[in-house]
Amino acid sequence: MDVETPSRLSERPAAIVIGGGIAGLATALRLSAGGMSVTLLERHNHMGGKIRTVPSEAGPVDAGPTVLTLRHVFDDLFACAGERLEDHVTLMRQDILARHFWSDGSQLDLHADPETTASAIAEFAGHKSAEEFRQFNRRTRQLFDAFDIPMMQAAKPKIPRLALEVLRHPRLLRAMAPLSTLSQMLDNQFSDPRLSQLFGRYATYVGGAPHLSPAILSLIWQAEAAGVWVIQGGMQRLATALTALAINRGALMRTNTHVDRITLDNGAVSGVEINGSEHLRAKCIVYAGDPRALTTGKLGSDLCGIAPQTLTIPRSFSARVHSFAACQTGPDLSHHNVFFADTPQSEFDDLMAGRIPSDPTLYLCAEDRGHGTPVPPLERFEIISNAPATETLTPPMDLDTWHHQIMQRLADFQVTLSPKPSMTTITTPQHFAQMFPETMGALYGQSPHGLTASLRRPTARTKIPGLWLAGGGTHPGAGLPMATLSARHAAEAILSAQTSTSLSDPTAMRGGMSTA
Missing domain, CATH: 1.10.405 (Guanine Nucleotide Dissociation Inhibitor; domain 1)
Incomplete structure (x- = not known):
């Protein structure tokens, strides 16, 4: 394998990627595989963004996405680096896509x-x-x-x-x-x-x-x-694999790094200020977070004109997510299970009014099922219940009541969990708002309501030269495959522009990353 030397790396065009979620990781991999010197900056101490886990006695429990769909998107991502997805994660295709339960006792499986x-x-x-x-x-x-x-x-x-x-x-x-x-x-x-x-x-x-x-x-x-695929070891394995592969292709990953501001020079990006003191220079920056953070001036007042629609279009729903380990008795579960509300419209009426639903539909992921192996006595579970997005960071006062409600709701379906999960591993919209600034806790960016909603999302290219967008808050939308596609849109445009610039001016965009 051709190993890049420090001197050769410094000659590669420099790019900064802000955000280590799936879109940021995919962008970093594509750009580094395409010959650019990439530094990815992540404010948390781990990569993956909403692909995250919480600890339990049975091991790390997914507290975000739980399966892979549109696999060809990820096959293409790994192929851009000359690799195969299946050589980096173990995938198990699910014959049963989801198992659905109603309180009248009826049950339906959707199949591949x-x-x-x-x-x-x-x-x-x-x-x-x-x-x-x-x-x-x-x-x-x-x-x-x-x-x-x-x-x-x-x-x-x-x-x-x-x-x-x-x-x-x-x-x-x-x-x-x-x-x-x-x-x-x-x-x-x-x-x-x-x-x-x-x-x-x-x-x-x-x-x-x-x-x-x-x-x-x-x-x-x-x-x-x-097709729906489960990743052996959990979804975090995908983020880990992408991180390792991007590093192997020359990308530099920095965690615990807070971006204070994106700097401009003559109207074009010139770099970023980080951690209150350091300045990294680059003529190409990909912001892989919610574009609303740019619009609100979170990363500099010069960027307030970017994606102005994010200030007026309502936000998507959020969720309360409970991740834990327990022993389960009751109905036979699949990997994906849905326990439906008795009054479906009331759930959405509550959400639109900014209320926690009084009769929620519960999504239950039995994370140790669907692997083709015996189910362990102590299983890992993730429960997701829709909740309204919120600006406030104040912890909700009704969490104990809600926790009792969903446990009783599952008991009504004859699902018992022992020991009873504690409330310590519940992630609320307030937590999401704190983890992902300026999202208002929304998990999917802008609301999808309205016929033209999909056409109103920000796209990869911005009006500021050198500034690009990627992530679930941009086109083509939320979810792992869509956010990964957004990274492809940004990276392909950047690499195309970089190639055109290099052909017209061999000295342009050189100089690599520097600090000041």
Whole structure:
């Protein structure tokens, strides 16, 4: 392997990446693999951002994302460095995508194979519902295929191109149901309200309510239908692998590093001030945090014009996340389990009013299941319940009441956990707001509500030369695959610009990283 010497590294064009979440790590890897000298700055003492764990007697428990979808996005990321994803993490594809429970005792598994799912739905709700699901699967496949390249894969979606796609395929407009919300479309699609409730949960995957989100979000089903993978050892293994690989390609990773300000020179970025005293110089900076932090002046008043929409568009939902170890008795669990609310609309009415839902749907991840190995007596669990985002950092006063409520709710489904989890490992929106400044605790950036919400996100390129954006708060959106795609959009544009500059001026963008 060709090892870079310090003198050669200093000749590489310099870039700074701010933020060590999935987008920051993916950007650092792509830029370093593309020949740039990269320094990644992370304010916490670990990499991964929302990929995080909390300790337990059974080992580290995921307290963020729990599975991998759209695997091809990650295959492409590792391939950019000449590597294979499966050589760095052990992946286990799930036959059962999720197991769903209702308080009337009904239960439904969604499977990796669509026809197996249709058969399960036939047994669950009848042959009519099974045929409705087949129609839904074809409909969302059509939407995903049509909008993947011009929307998600495009660095900046263009309305004319999207409109052309619709004109070329007239049936697409009907599939989009542009005048309908996700709830309305699903109510028309399914005669059984439980299936509308189930597939309506995909709005929450991007922090929204199904009765306010556009019908096109139904295509999220195809992201799961394409495959769900569990990573052996937990999701943190992915962040660890990306960190190690980026370092191997020459990137410098600095944790416990607070960025005070992004500095400009003649209107273009010149570097960053960190930890109150140090100045790092670079002509290329990727901000891989929530762009709202730039708009509010958190990193300098000169940047307040960046992504102004983040000040006016409502924030997405947040969550209360409980991660712990316990022994479980009751119904047989899959890796992913959903325990549905009895009054689904009341949950979203509460969230939109800024209240913790009185009748929440609970997502329960049994992290030691789905590995093809015996389930240990002491298992690791993560419970996620939707919650409104909040500006305040003050700890909530109702946590004890809420904790008792969700434990009782699981008991109503015959799920018992022993010993009873304590409240010490609950992460609240207030915690998220503290960990990720200027997010207001929102987990998915801007709200997905409204037909044009997906077109209103900031994109990778900003109006300040040398400043780029990546992360779940930018296009194409929230979630591990989308944030990873945002890194590709930023890195490809940077490397393309760097190549063009180098061809026209061999001395431009040289000099590496320096301190002052």
